[in-house]
Each structure stands twice: as structure tokens, then as C-alpha cells.
Amino acid sequence: MNGTHRPISFLVAFVLILTTSACKKFVDINGDPNNPTEPNLSLLLSGTQVSIAGNFTGINSGGSAVVQHWGSGNLNRWDQSGGTFSSSWSGFYTGAIPDLETIIKTGTEQQQWGYVSIAKLQKAYLYSIMVDVWGDIPYTQAGGSYTDPVFDKGQDIYNSLFTLIDEALADMEKGFTVTSSADLFYQGSKERWQRMAYSLKLKMFNQIRLVDPARAEQGIRTLLSSGVPLMTENAHDFTFRYGSNVTPNSRHPWYINSYNTSRSGYMSMTLINRLKQQDDPRLRYYIFRMRSNAGLANATNGDGYYGRYPGDGAASPADHSTRAISGIYPAAGLYDNGTIATLTSANQLLNNEGASAGTTANSFRIALFTSGDGTGAGILPLITNAMVNFIRAEAALTLNTGEDARKLLLDAVTAQLTSVSTLSASNKGNAIPAATITGFITRLGQQYDAADAAGKMQLLMMQKWIALYGNGVEAYNDYRRTGLPQLEDLVSPLDTFPFRFYYSETEMTSNASVIANRDAVQRAQQLTPVFWDK
Known part of the structure; x- marks a missing residue:
């Protein structure tokens, strides 16, 4: 086969x-x-x-x-x-x-x-x-x-x-x-x-x-x-692949939730901020902005990433057409090709090269729900090549299994970046340039080399947390087992963890x-x- x-x-x-x-x-x-x-x-x-x-x-x-x-x-x-x-x-x-x-x-x-x-x-x-x-x-x-x-x-x-x-x-x-x-x-x-x-x-x-x-x-x-x-x-991944049929609906559940007139839920500002701060090109693939100037609480002075901080239980204003939504990975929504106004010269990998000025090219299409709003043929990553490499890297660091944790970490991130790129390219989006992947991996290797033992583990689990976007169960498992990466304090918790x-x-x-x-x-x-x- x-x-x-x-x-x-x-x-x-x-x-x-x-x-x-x-x-x-x-x-x-x-x-x-x-x-x-x-x-x-x-x-x-x-x-x-x-x-x-x-x-x-x-x-x-x-x-x-x-x-x-x-x-x-x-x-x-x-x-x-x-x-x-x-x-x-x-x-x-x-x-x-x-x-x-x-x-x-x-x-x-x-x-x-x-x-x-x-x-x-x-x-x-x-x-x-x-x-x-x-x-x-x-x-x-x-x-x-x-x-x-x-x-x-x-x-x-x-x-x-x-x-x-x-x-x-x-x-x-x-x-x-x-x-x-x-x-x-x-x-x-x-x-x-x-x-x-x-x-x-x-x-x-x-x-x-x-x-x-x-x-x-x-x-x-x-x-x-x-x-x-x-x-x-990546061909070995234990992944469920959704279809693009509308009737009956075979599309990714995150896509169904986001790409309709009564969408609910908010993107995580924790995830958005960490991707921006770490100059991570996956931001354009994970999150799609409806309006380039949308800000928190439905303001008009932001850069489009209108989501919510953890534990924010405030009522939702009339913001269905402005809040950020699921992107092209893993839900096969839209790739965000618009200018991100807050990027600076320090952003080498998450940048505005080739971006559409002012807004995303697809923002108005999605507002009208035309054929330009993605396919929905996304994925549910259950066990993947990237996860296996992350696990082997963790075991090398914590159980002395004898493998090269650095190489396994870099292989894991390369595999996941490739998966993001492949899904995007097959669903009307942009592939991640090979030079961007190489640059990201090179920088990650330098960060690993500069870290102490605790820092290496923190770097590993942060990268795995980012890569596990789409499988919250495994991220939940990892956090309970390692306490990493550190989560943000809740705005208004209703119970204990x-x-x-x-x-x-x-x-x-x-x-x-x-x-x-x-x-x-x-x-x-x-x-x-x-x-x-x-």
C-alpha cells in the first residue's frame, strides 16, 4: 500500500x-x-x-x-x-x-x-x-x-x-x-x-x-x-482526515464551528502571543483574522488578533464578523496572508513578505461565506511522527535512554512544520518556504545549545505544546505529567485545576x-x- x-x-x-x-x-x-x-x-x-x-x-x-x-x-x-x-x-x-x-x-x-x-x-x-x-x-x-x-x-x-x-x-x-x-x-x-x-x-x-x-x-x-x-x-501518522462535503457535513468540527454565521468561541491569546513572541511562522496557519485592525473586546485599534485570555468569562459582544477564528491548520480553514502591523525587524520568520496590504485577501469572502472560505478537509492528529520524536526526546532527557535529545527535538519540529505546510498547500493555502523551516530549526538548535538542563526540557515541552495544537488531549496529558509549558493565570476561574x-x-x-x-x-x-x- x-x-x-x-x-x-x-x-x-x-x-x-x-x-x-x-x-x-x-x-x-x-x-x-x-x-x-x-x-x-x-x-x-x-x-x-x-x-x-x-x-x-x-x-x-x-x-x-x-x-x-x-x-x-x-x-x-x-x-x-x-x-x-x-x-x-x-x-x-x-x-x-x-x-x-x-x-x-x-x-x-x-x-x-x-x-x-x-x-x-x-x-x-x-x-x-x-x-x-x-x-x-x-x-x-x-x-x-x-x-x-x-x-x-x-x-x-x-x-x-x-x-x-x-x-x-x-x-x-x-x-x-x-x-x-x-x-x-x-x-x-x-x-x-x-x-x-x-x-x-x-x-x-x-x-x-x-x-x-x-x-x-x-x-x-x-x-x-x-x-x-x-x-x-509523516506518512506513518495515525491521523483521521476529514472531508469537504457540506451535505452531509464531513468537515473538521473546528471548521464547522468557525466558518458560519453563528460561530462561537474565541481563539487563545496565550497561543497567539507566544507564537508572535517566538517569531513562529505557524501563527498565519493556526489563526485567521477577520479584520486587520480588530482588537480585544471588539476594539478597532489592534492587529486583527481578537481572541480572549484564559478564564475570561465576559459576555460576548456583537463580534461574529471581527473575532479571529481557526485557520488552515488543522481545520482546513483559511491561510492568513494579510499584513500583521505589529511585526518589527526582529521578526525574521514570521514576517510580512508577500502579505496583502491592510487585510487578508479572504476576509470579505468569509464575511459573505463564498467558495473562498477554505475546504474543511482538515485533520485530527492522534499519534504522529512528530509526537513520537518529541516523546523520544523527552525520554532521552528524563530516562537516559541514550538517544540524542537535541536531534529528536529538531526532527519533531521539522516533521510538524512539514505537516502544517502540506495541509496548507493542499487546501488553497501557502506552503511554508523551505528556507523558513530551515531557519526556524537552526535557531531552535541554538536555543537548545544555550539552555541548561531545565531550560532544555522547557524548550522541548513548549515546542510540543505548540505542535499539539489540534490535539488538546495529548497537550493536557503532557501538562499534568510535566507542568510544562507554564500556563497563564486565569482571569476568573470557577474552580480548581x-x-x-x-x-x-x-x-x-x-x-x-x-x-x-x-x-x-x-x-x-x-x-x-x-x-x-x-
């Missing part, structure tokens, strides 16, 4: 979801061969992938708000409730997980090991993320057979997931055949799923390094020394295993770290 990712059409996705929900065993007294009694593994697999990506949106938004990638939302003020993540919780437990279990069971019976191995890897990834954000969750009794599943300890689940990944890798060697159209991530490529599996193990070992450094170090060293395939180029996300209130009021203590259990989510957060 060439590894090329296909955008998912949500017309197809909608059919998949409907078909998936209908793929239950039933009794057909006529034995009609056109009405099979066994689940269709191809349709089920595609359906689980759409479901995982679709229900990731809620926890992604929450994480992005906590780590100040976004400047609005309840979690931006550290406030949550039983309804905040109910959609994601329900979607995972009533959609993706039961269907993954069906694929594993039926695929094993039919010896369809390609489907079985992919389903196990998706299950391992999904549960690892659910533990990361919720902590203790139903696992051994999840999947539909139990009406009141018990909540297993997050650490026990992690231990089981390491085993599950090994099972999936062993299943691949029994035979791997998957219809390419059924696999929206890798089009049935065994090699790329192997890379995803080992990279997931790497990520999980790094995640537990504070509570079990010996196991983390040994696990990572074994992965590195054994020659197993990790993600080493959230160490975990709230459970779905429906689960709390219907599951007999927790209902007696539901209030205490729920409140503990805000206050109690996940097991790996020492």
Missing part, C-alpha cells in the same frame, strides 16, 4: 453508521444469502473509526480549553459538569467499544486476523485515552453485556492494554488481509498498523515514567534497541456500581490525579 490517506465522505460515513447499527445477528427463517446473519467486518471497522474520531471532539475541546489552546469554553475556566463530556462518554461506550468487541469476536471466529488486530489496536488506543482523561473507568465489564459495569483502576487497565497491543501484533502474523476501503486510517497497510502499535506502546511507556520509571525506561530502551518499526515519517474530566451524569445516575456515592465520585474527578500523574 502507498499509505495515502483518503478523506472520509460523511455521506459514506452516515451510511456506515446506519449499517453498523443494523449489523446485529438476527434469525432469518428463509436463510436468504442477501441478508447475512454475520456482521460485516468491513463496514463495522469503518464505522468504529468514524465513531472514535467523532466522539473524540468533546474531549479534544475540553483538553484544548484547559491547556489554553482555546480561549473559551467552561474548561477554560476549569469548570465542568456531568453533561460536559456525556456525548463522548456515551459515544465511546455505546458505539465504538461494542462494535470493536464484535469485530474481535467475529473476526477471531472467522480467522480474519487483519480486522481482529486493527480492532484490538483501536481498542487499546481508545481505552488508553479514556484512562488518561477519566482515570478509573469500566473496562473488564464494558461492551454491553453488563448493565452496571464496575469501574476498573486506570493502572490495571494500562497493564492490560500493553498485553492487548502484543496480542494484536501477534494476530497480524497469523495473516493480515483487510479491504483497503474499510480502513480509513491506513487503507489496510499492515506495516503502518505495526508502526502505530509500537508507537502507541512508546507513548504509554512515557506516560507512566513518573510512577514506574524503571519499567518506562526498560520498555522504551527495548523498543529502540530491538529494531521494531516506529513512526519515522481539573486533574480529570467529569464522568457522564447519565452513567453516575444509572450505574448501580457507583450510584450510591455518585456525588463524591464525581467531585473526586476534579481533585484527584490520574494514576500516572505523580
Whole structure:
């Protein structure tokens, strides 16, 4: 397989979801061969992938708000409730997980090991993320057979997931055949799923390094020394790719939220300011300005970057046509090609070369919502080549794994800059010039060389925080584990820092295993770290 990712059409996705929900065993007294009694593994697999990506949106938004990638939302003020993540919780437990279990069971019976191995890897990834954000969750009794599943300890689940990944890798060697159209991530490529599996193990070992450094170090060293395939180029990325269809809507959720007349939410001034201060060319790709002179609080004396500072709960004025919105990365909105008035001669990489004077060329198009407002065919980066290099660099600095942390950091940033450039170029935007990427990496290397041990770690995690724009869950994980990069003080917090996300209130009021203590259990989510957060 060439590894090329296909955008998912949500017309197809909608059919998949409907078909998936209908793929239950039933009794057909006529034995009609056109009405099979066994689940269709191809349709089920595609359906689980759409479901995982679709229900990731809620926890992604929450994480992005906590780590100040976004400047609005309840979690931006550290406030949550039983309804905040109910959609994601329900979607995972009533959609993706039961269907993954069906694929594993039926695929094993039919010896369809390609489907079985992919389903196990998706299950391992999904549960690892659910533990990361919720902590203790139903696992051994999840999947539909139990009406009141018990909540297993997050650490026990992690231990089981390491085993599950090994099972999936062993299943691949029994035979791997998957219809390419059924696999929206890798089009049935065994090699790329192997890379995803080992990279997931790497990520999980790094995640537990504070509570079990010996196991983390040994696990990572074994992965590195054994020659197993990790993600080493962007073509290996475990990334969900949205489409550009309008009806049904297959576009990136950030695009849908921003490119319409009733847009909600604000861009983060923390992110905007850091990109400007660090002379980072990604500002033009991450943020699109509606008006070149828009300022905070809907003023007209700014440079277009009208967002909000973290924890600002002020009411929204009539500013739908002036607030800054999602750019071309990762949502495939618009590339900002307008003049940034506040740039100075100190800005060498984020500059006004080739910029349109006064305003962006597309500002008025978006105000009218014409065909010039981007495509929406963005990406959801789940595990990427860039992330793997960042993780290896962190492990080299903290676990003495023997690798060159400097080179890995520079490789990670190069990979992510390239990903930004590629997505932009394929969605009506500008590619990042090669000289700009080279200049950015050269300067970053100089900053690394000048830093002490603590400074090197701070530089690494700041660059990873910037690169993780689009995946707030992983940025949330990193901040809880390292405390880096330092976040801004909230303007008006409504609660203490959230160490975990709230459970779905429906689960709390219907599951007999927790209902007696539901209030205490729920409140503990805000206050109690996940097991790996020492």
C-alpha cells in the first residue's frame, strides 16, 4: 500500500453508521444469502473509526480549553459538569467499544486476523485515552453485556492494554488481509498498523515514567534497541482526515464551528502571543483574522488578533464578523496572508513578505461565506511522527535512554512544520518556504545549545505544546505529567485545576456500581490525579 490517506465522505460515513447499527445477528427463517446473519467486518471497522474520531471532539475541546489552546469554553475556566463530556462518554461506550468487541469476536471466529488486530489496536488506543482523561473507568465489564459495569483502576487497565497491543501484533502474523476501503486510517497497510502499535506502546511507556520509571525506561530502551518499526515519517501518522462535503457535513468540527454565521468561541491569546513572541511562522496557519485592525473586546485599534485570555468569562459582544477564528491548520480553514502591523525587524520568520496590504485577501469572502472560505478537509492528529520524536526526546532527557535529545527535538519540529505546510498547500493555502523551516530549526538548535538542563526540557515541552495544537488531549496529558509549558493565570476561574474530566451524569445516575456515592465520585474527578500523574 502507498499509505495515502483518503478523506472520509460523511455521506459514506452516515451510511456506515446506519449499517453498523443494523449489523446485529438476527434469525432469518428463509436463510436468504442477501441478508447475512454475520456482521460485516468491513463496514463495522469503518464505522468504529468514524465513531472514535467523532466522539473524540468533546474531549479534544475540553483538553484544548484547559491547556489554553482555546480561549473559551467552561474548561477554560476549569469548570465542568456531568453533561460536559456525556456525548463522548456515551459515544465511546455505546458505539465504538461494542462494535470493536464484535469485530474481535467475529473476526477471531472467522480467522480474519487483519480486522481482529486493527480492532484490538483501536481498542487499546481508545481505552488508553479514556484512562488518561477519566482515570478509573469500566473496562473488564464494558461492551454491553453488563448493565452496571464496575469501574476498573486506570493502572490495571494500562497493564492490560500493553498485553492487548502484543496480542494484536501477534494476530497480524497469523495473516493480515483487510479491504483497503474499510480502513480509513491506513487503507489496510499492515506495516503502518505495526508502526502505530509500537508507537502507541512508546507513548504509554512515557506516560507512566513518573510512577514506574524503571519499567518506562526498560520498555522504551527495548523498543529502540530491538529494531521494531516506529513512526519515522509523516506518512506513518495515525491521523483521521476529514472531508469537504457540506451535505452531509464531513468537515473538521473546528471548521464547522468557525466558518458560519453563528460561530462561537474565541481563539487563545496565550497561543497567539507566544507564537508572535517566538517569531513562529505557524501563527498565519493556526489563526485567521477577520479584520486587520480588530482588537480585544471588539476594539478597532489592534492587529486583527481578537481572541480572549484564559478564564475570561465576559459576555460576548456583537463580534461574529471581527473575532479571529481557526485557520488552515488543522481545520482546513483559511491561510492568513494579510499584513500583521505589529511585526518589527526582529521578526525574521514570521514576517510580512508577500502579505496583502491592510487585510487578508479572504476576509470579505468569509464575511459573505463564498467558495473562498477554505475546504474543511482538515485533520485530527492522534499519534504522529512528530509526537513520537518529541516523546523520544523527552525520554532521552528524563530516562537516559541514550538517544540524542537535541536531534529528536529538531526532527519533531521539522516533521510538524512539514505537516502544517502540506495541509496548507493542499487546501488553497501557502506552503511554508523551505528556507523558513530551515531557519526556524537552526535557531531552535541554538536555543537548545544555550539552555541548561531545565531550560532544555522547557524548550522541548513548549515546542510540543505548540505542535499539539489540534490535539488538546495529548497537550493536557503532557501538562499534568510535566507542568510544562507554564500556563497563564486565569482571569476568573470557577474552580480548581481539573486533574480529570467529569464522568457522564447519565452513567453516575444509572450505574448501580457507583450510584450510591455518585456525588463524591464525581467531585473526586476534579481533585484527584490520574494514576500516572505523580
